[in-house]
Amino acid sequence: MSARHLVPAAVLTAGLLLTSCGSEQPDVTIGLITKQEANPYWVTMREVAEQTAAEENVELLTATGTSDVDVDSQVEALREMTAQGADGILIAPTDSTALVPAIEEAREAGVTVIAVDTPTEPESAVDAVFATDNHEAGELVGAYARAKAEELGLEPRIAILDLAPGISSGEQRRAGFLEGFGIEEDDPRISGSLDTEGDRELGETAMRDLLAQDPGINVVYAVNEPAALGAVAALEEVGRDQDDVLLVTVDGGCEAIKDAVRPGAIDATAQQFPENMAREGVTALAEHARGGAAPSGFLNTGVVLITGNPAPGIESRDVAFGVRNCWGD
Amino acid sequence: MGLPWDSSQPTPSSGGPLVSATPTTESQESAAPRRPRLVERELLVPFIVVVACFAAWGVAANLTDVLVGVFRTIFDMSNLQSSVVQSAYYGAYFLLALPAAFINSRFGFKAGMLTGLGLAAVGGILFLPASQMLVYEAFLVALFVLAAGLSILETSANPLILAMGSEATATRRLNLAQAFNPVGANIGVLLGAMLILPGLTSEAAKTIMSAEELRASQEADLFLVLRPYLCIAAVLIILWLLLAFRKMPELPGEQAVLAESATPGAASGGVAGRLWRNRRYRYGVIAQFFNVAAQTCVWTFTIIYALDVVGVSTSAAGWYLQASLILFLLARFAMVYLLGIFRPARLLLLMAAFGVICCLVAMFSLNMIGLIAVVAISASLSLMFPTIYGLALEGLGEDAKFGAAGLVMAILGGAILPLVQGAVMDAVGDTAFGFVVPAVCLAVVAAYAVFELRDRPHRPAVPETAGEAAS
Structure with missing residues (x-):
């Protein structure tokens, strides 16, 4: 080949190579509907979904509500995504029952729907649920609290900071905690139990009230980290030494792990992984849209006990693991 | 580098x-x-x-x-x-x-x-x-x-x-x-x-x-x-x-x-003994051992600090080590200038003390400030090897040729002390606390600088060897 022909040939080859390197148009559209963006948990879920969608060459539609109870925004988003031709939708329902009709509408239009983080009631309203096993999360911290109490020689006097009546994730965590600790609902070692709605201020108020009833409380279970951080504030207020009280909770956010688990104010937390819900959800929907198996049943997206102070016989990871895998700043 | x-x-x-x-x-x-x-x-x-x-x-x-x-x-x-x-x-x-x-x-x-x-x-x-x-x-x-x-x-x-x-x-x-x-x-x-x-x-x-x-x-x-x-x-x-x-x-x-x-x-037989009896040279080798150890420890655990303590993403953590190396390089040029103003041992003392402070900040400030302190340690490290090298060999005459080998073989510090830091981190369960190891290493370097300042109080700035090396 002469030099005269070499240059056009090289340009053509380079062009072909560039074309082959370029990404193809996405052939699959997936929607993600979260509860709100004020909580970094949902931000992490969206970011990982976007990253996975890019890797899977999938078009991702995203929408979010204004709060944890914003049903209307989610209903609207479901309808819009269905109209835009989404092959599948991941939704974290703000209300397990109120969203069921809109979800069924989408499924009737041929959209595969996976509930992430929070199951629907009934669970069969969606094709699959990808979420933390909340019972397991509660059980992990319950078993830890029991082992630690025994190690420290404590006579347990337990305070329970619950979510709210009728919310399945809170009920499952509570049941898991009791089972892990090895006690029943009516056990006399339970000093008291109050609802916090998973809110920091309500958690602080509830803890203050429980301490007023029984100043000798030495084991605290909080349904989530905001409630636990409220409990920490109430315990500090009455001058309780963090070494005298075992405080366990569930979540795995960066704020609680860095500011409370690391210094020992929270003894242990069961870390859940929103990134697994997003990644596994997007992958499953993309595979199904391309002819793979339909997602079904329940996928446990993992839960790991994080503590800086391990208990004998209880499997856990250190705080560094928690920091590496937490969400938020 | x-x-x-x-x-x-x-x-x-x-x-x-x-x-x-x-x-x-x-x-x-x-x-x-x-x-x-x-x-x-x-x-x-x-x-x-x-x-x-x-x-x-x-x-x-x-x-x-x-x-x-x-x-x-x-x-x-x-x-x-x-x-x-x-x-x-x-x-x-x-x-x-x-x-x-x-x-x-x-x-x-x-x-x-x-x-x-x-x-x-x-x-x-x-x-x-x-x-x-x-x-x-x-x-x-x-x-x-x-x-x-x-x-x-x-x-x-x-x-x-x-x-x-x-x-x-x-x-x-x-x-x-x-x-x-x-x-x-x-x-x-x-x-x-x-x-x-x-x-x-x-x-x-x-x-x-x-x-x-x-x-x-x-x-x-x-x-x-x-x-x-x-x-x-x-x-x-x-x-x-x-x-x-x-x-x-x-x-x-x-x-x-x-x-x-x-x-x-x-000439190694007699020279080795003569060198080891020379306090200045002996302390120089020890300081070099701890200097190399500090450098290896800091660079080994920079990414791990970013991940474990600050929670930087895996994809971003490497950039902090990159920043450390760039700072090390830039600081070297700055040190060439500063060596024209300060006595080498005095500058060594200042930078070693700065390095110790950075390590302490990294140990107790468990956030982005701590990570910046970890990166900043590289600035303090930048002048150490050539400066210690120059000071330890000064005045050795013909023995300097063999003495140089001992100083270079102080690289052994880089093989041993990261293990100590890793063991401390595991034992205490605290990645940040592990920076006590480079802090101690840099404190030894600072002590060597103090020894040099006391031993040779009237020494002028810019020793030839240190100036050449830093360039």
């Missing part, structure tokens, strides 16, 4: 030609009818090949700093276990320094270069079976072989550069070659930050994987490690071929440099 020492300083094999060559040649230069060339024309290709070697070992050395955190994730190991990577690497450098000198003196620098390049390439290729075996120890063997080769390569390349032309231009030639080492070091970290760290399977994803999926993810992650090392091996093989099949013209300065190199070994 790839390794903790500034290798523009004489290595064990190269003895002390740099220091003695420069002053005599400048007077000759002014009287000479023709300005001597930096490199003779017929030696240009071998010169470029040798310069490329300077970059190559910079790449390999600093890619190793990235590997500690990478292996910890892939094999789910403790900090102590993963820091054995540095022991394998720096241990090989230490163990091979003297055999390398022997190869050079017995067979010449070209043979030394070829042996080093060949062995290092074999080390790079050994990553291939290691990544298929999925066994950590196999990677340690590969790293040890790679570092052994690079140790021989480095020990041969420094004096070879000196011998590749007129004695009058030896220092300039070596400085030019050395300039490519930090370039390689930065490329090494860049390779890790771009090709390995962002692609690693997340720990969260592993929590829900089956045994088969975990194995598949381990294979995929180790493939990421394999790629840059195979690239390094390929480059080393090309360099080997370029050197092996090119007839090397007679080197103008080889015999002189070899003769200089041979001197320390021949």
Whole structure:
């Protein structure tokens, strides 16, 4: 080949190579509907979904509500995504029952729907649920609290900071905690139990009230980290030494792990992984849209006990693991 | 910059030609009818090949700093276990320094270069079976072989550069070659930050994987490690071929440099005892040991600090090590200026104290400020090796040639202290607290500087050796 022909040939080859390197148009559209963006948990879920969608060459539609109870925004988003031709939708329902009709509408239009983080009631309203096993999360911290109490020689006097009546994730965590600790609902070692709605201020108020009833409380279970951080504030207020009280909770956010688990104010937390819900959800929907198996049943997206102070016989990871895998700043 | 020492300083094999060559040649230069060339024309290709070697070992050395955190994730190991990577690497450098000198003196620098390049390439290729075996120890063997080769390569390349032309231009030639080492070091970290760290399977994803999926993810992650090392091996093989099949013209300065190199070994018996009885030299070696240790510890655990303490994402963590290396490089230039103002021992004391403060900030400020402090430690480290080197050898006369070997072999600190830091981190369960180890190391350096200031209170600024080295 002469030099005269070499240059056009090289340009053509380079062009072909560039074309082959370029990404193809996405052939699959997936929607993600979260509860709100004020909580970094949902931000992490969206970011990982976007990253996975890019890797899977999938078009991702995203929408979010204004709060944890914003049903209307989610209903609207479901309808819009269905109209835009989404092959599948991941939704974290703000209300397990109120969203069921809109979800069924989408499924009737041929959209595969996976509930992430929070199951629907009934669970069969969606094709699959990808979420933390909340019972397991509660059980992990319950078993830890029991082992630690025994190690420290404590006579347990337990305070329970619950979510709210009728919310399945809170009920499952509570049941898991009791089972892990090895006690029943009516056990006399339970000093008291109050609802916090998973809110920091309500958690602080509830803890203050429980301490007023029984100043000798030495084991605290909080349904989530905001409630636990409220409990920490109430315990500090009455001058309780963090070494005298075992405080366990569930979540795995960066704020609680860095500011409370690391210094020992929270003894242990069961870390859940929103990134697994997003990644596994997007992958499953993309595979199904391309002819793979339909997602079904329940996928446990993992839960790991994080503590800086391990208990004998209880499997856990250190705080560094928690920091590496937490969400938020 | 790839390794903790500034290798523009004489290595064990190269003895002390740099220091003695420069002053005599400048007077000759002014009287000479023709300005001597930096490199003779017929030696240009071998010169470029040798310069490329300077970059190559910079790449390999600093890619190793990235590997500690990478292996910890892939094999789910403790900090102590993963820091054995540095022991394998720096241990090989230490163990091979003297055999390398022997190869050079017995067979010449070209043979030394070829042996080093060949062995290092074999080390790079050994990553291939290691990544298929999925066994950590196999990677340690590969790293040890790679570092052994690079140790021989480095020990041969420094004096070879000196011998590749007129004695009058030896220092300039070596400085030019050395300039490519930090370039390689930065490329090494860049390779890790771009090709390995962002692609690693997340720990969260592993929590829900089956045994088969975990194995598949381990294979995929180790493939990421394999790629840059195979690239390094390929480059080393090309360099080997370029050197092996090119007839090397007679080197103008080889015999002189070899003769200089041979001197320390021949005189070693009495000189070693004499040197060890010299308090200044002995403390200098100890300070150098702890300086190299501090540097290796800090660079080994920078990424791990970013991940464990601050929660920086895996894909972003490598950039903080990159920032450390760039700061180290920039600070070196600043130190050259400051050495003209301050006495070297005083500046050493200031920078060591600054390093200790940075370590303390890193230990107790568990956030981005702590991470910035970790990066800032590199500024304090930048002047230490050449300054300690210059101070410890000052006034030793002929014994300086052998004394230089002892100072370079203080690299052993880089093989041992990262293990101590890893063990402290594991024992206390606190990554940040591990920075007490480099803090203590830098405090020892500060103590040495105080000793120097008291022992020689009227010493002027800018010792010749330190000034040259820092440049």
